[in-house]
Amino acid sequence: MLKILIVDDEVLERKALTKIINSSLLDVTVIGEAANGRKAIEMAVEHRPDIIFMDIKMPGIDGVQAVKEIKKLNSLIRFIMVSAFNTFEYAKEVMQQGVKEYLLKPSSIQDILEAVGRVSSEILEERKHQEEQQSLRENLDRAVSIAQKEWISSLLVNQVQDITFDEWSKLLGVEITSGYIMLFTLQQLGPSELAASEKQNLYTWLKDTLKAVVKKHEIMIGPITDTQVPVLFLCKKVTEKTYFKTNAQQILESFIRFFNKESFRGELRIGIGHPYSQAHELNKSYHEAVMALEQLLRMPNRRYLFCDKHGTAFEVPAESGFMEVEKKLLDAVRQGDVNQVLFIFDSFVTKLESNKTIKPSSVKKSFDELFILLSRMLHDLGINYERIPAIDESEDIWLIFEKGKTHLLAVVQHVQLWRNNHAKGMLQKAKEYIEIHFSESITLESVAEYVELSPFYFSKLFKDRFGLTFIDYLTEIRIKHAKAEIVNQGKSLKEICYSVGYKDPNYFSRVFKKATGLSPTEYRKVTVS
Structure with missing residues (x-):
């Protein structure tokens, strides 16, 4: 409900306006009355009204001066100016302050309520616009935050x-x-x-x-x-x-x-x-x-x-190719591909055999780093695997390699088990969720959150499992239901569009035609006839 302040040096005018406004069906209420401009300024600060009925000619601080002062304190307040003087100069002064409504005394009840209605509509429309903008900003911030997290995860x-x-x-x-x-x-x-x-x-x-x-x-x-x-x-x-x-x-x-x-x-x-x-x-x-x-x-x-770039962090020579094989190893582990992990790892070891300067401490530190990356990747996948091999840099370099290889194989086997059981179950759960909620505004992020996977890995796993991207599968489900609905001539195409989760009939028509080769109208003609 919008709040209104009445400002007039004549008590009868104030009481009459208050009664007219409070008796109306408009969603407004009078929260106070002021007899002069100074009091109006004080009450505007205290009560923060949405609309002020302001008399222009008052002793002391007049209405125009009061409007200027109040707008400095709160630029959102709207004013309806009231005056017994129909002169251009008065109107010009208040218009310069952004005031659009100007009533002459005596005003009819209809004129008063119409002025309140116009100003109220303007306020509510502006608030709706602000809320929409705020919602857009929040959604954008959330989308950017999600994108940044996935960007960083991919980069690492x-x-x-x-x-x-x-x-x-x-x-x-x-x-x-x-x-x-x-x-x-x-x-x-x-x-x-x-x-x-x-x-x-x-x-x-x-x-x-x-x-x-x-x-x-x-x-x-x-x-x-x-x-x-x-x-x-x-x-x-x-x-x-x-x-x-x-x-x-x-x-x-x-x-x-x-x-x-x-x-x-x-x-x-x-x-x-x-x-x-x-x-x-x-x-x-x-x-x-x-x-x-x-x-x-x-x-x-x-x-x-x-990090001391000339210290121990990067003692493994660049030609060893360790940095290059990390990504391939991580990808192979994520896929649960034992043969690929063994092939990449053996290629890496063979490459190192020609390097006579490699040290056990360097290999140990490189493995430590790889296992940290593995741990982060498993965490993002939703896989709980805390075991990390105890590697001693005083050990023989080939024993270190063997321990690293054994750990990688254990992780791959754990990933295979997860993919065959837990991930399979979660992806099936996601699929069922899409099939139930396809008519709603569901997103990749919301479904990933539902099955407790990161959006990045959910997207990859979903495509690996079903051979379709999330959006392709969602579209497939929606078009399937739309085709079934179109046969029912009792429903308009616009109704069908909304019922299968689309908000824009034109966009729905384009997606439908891309999927079936026919527009919804053409499809209805073919199937019904």
Whole structure:
């Protein structure tokens, strides 16, 4: 219900307006009366009315002055000016303040209520528009957040190959020339694990605080795995290592100050990778952040650590091809393809045989990194597999390889079991959900959430399992039901369009024709005749 304030120096005028408005069928109510402009300003601040009936000629602060002052305080309030003087100058002054309604005393009840009706409709229409815009912004923010998480997840397992910084620059509207990864984690102090609600609170706080602290970079925040969150920092320009570190340190020091004011059960630790000028190299920055974080967790007095690019994190020579085979290994494990995993792994070992400088410590660290990536991938898939092999860098290098191979095979077997049982059941559950809810506004994200899988992996698994993408299957179901409905001539094509989940009859017609070769109208003629 809209609130109205009556302002007039004549008490009878105020009482008459109040009675007319409160007796009407309009969804409005008078919440107060003021005898002069000064009182009107005070009551506007106190009661925040939606509409003010404002008399122009009053002692002291007149109506025009009062409108100017009130609009400074609240520009959303609408005014209906009332005057016994029919002069252009008065009308011109109030029109300059954006006032559209002007009533002459004495006004008929019909004129008064019509003016209130017009202003009320304008307010409600504007509010509806604002709510729609807010809803669009929220949906867009949610879509962007989901897209960023999947983007980061893909990037970390080196699945993003064809996106350049130039393309990111166009998408984000700023010039991007390099990027790097920070890996945030909460090192727990007690034996008990964080509850799911505590992890969610940590994740929400981290996102909000990073957005408040980071000003000179664009950031993309990945999903939380256990208590680890990868964050991609996209920079305009990084010309020197010291410049990059200076900026990163400023961000981290501010962030840590905010963290110290919170009461999370654990200590904040951050590993930082190096910046890279090519988007496909960001996977390296993530690897560096992982290695920096591993070292950091053994340093009780440090909060963050930059990876030493000349240290142990990348001792495996580039020609060994380890970085190149990681993606293939992860893909083969995700598919549960034992033969492919063995082939890729054996090729990798054969490649290393020619390298006489390789060290057990280098291989051990590379395997540690691979197993962390495997763990993250399994978590995103919804697979619980916590076992990690105990590899000692003092062992013979070939024994390390054998342990790594054994672990990979165990993971593949676990994935196979999951795909054959749990994933199969969840995908069937998703399929049944689509078949029941096809007429609603369902999305890939909502169905993935229903079966508790990440949208990225749900999409891949669904296509692998059924040979169709999610949207193709949803379309197939909708068209199947539409074809059955079209035979019933008692229903209009527009009704059928809405009943199978489409909101736009023109779009429905295009999709139907693409699927059947006929428009809905043509299909009805053929099938009914």
